[in-house]
Amino acid sequence: MGDRKKVLLAPLDPVHDVGLKMIRRALDEAGHDTVLLPPDLGAGEIIQAAFRQGADTVLISRTLGYGVAEILARFADLADAAGLREQARIG
Numbered sequence: 001m002g003d004r005k006k007v008l009l010a011p012l013d014p015v016h017d018v019g020l021k022m023i024r025r026a027l028d029e030a031g032h033d034t035v036l037l038p039p040d041l042g043a044g045e046i047i048q049a050a051f052r053q054g055a056d057t058v059l060i061s062r063t064l065g066y067g068v069a070e071i072l073a074r075f076a077d078l079a080d081a082a083g084l085r086e087q088a089r090i091g
Helices: 018-029 043-053 068-082
Strands: 006-011 033-036 057-061
Touching (some): 006 043, 043 068, 057 068
Parallel strands (some): 006 057
8 A cells, every 4th residue: 555645525515425435535535634614614624634634635416407507616716825836736
């Protein structure tokens, strides 16, 4: 196994955490330290949690649909403004 990573998983909508739960299980089995956030947090709260947890990687999940590009762009802008990309990979 490679380096153990701290991975924060965050759904950006209230109904899109099933896939993240499956990914979390696989990451846990691979020996990584994972934190799955609840699906009712805003982008700013997710970014704060990433810093608080010391995440190496932040995985975001969002249902494709109307406005998804704007939502993800806003998250990216907030992450950049907070300096999160200097600490963690975002995917």
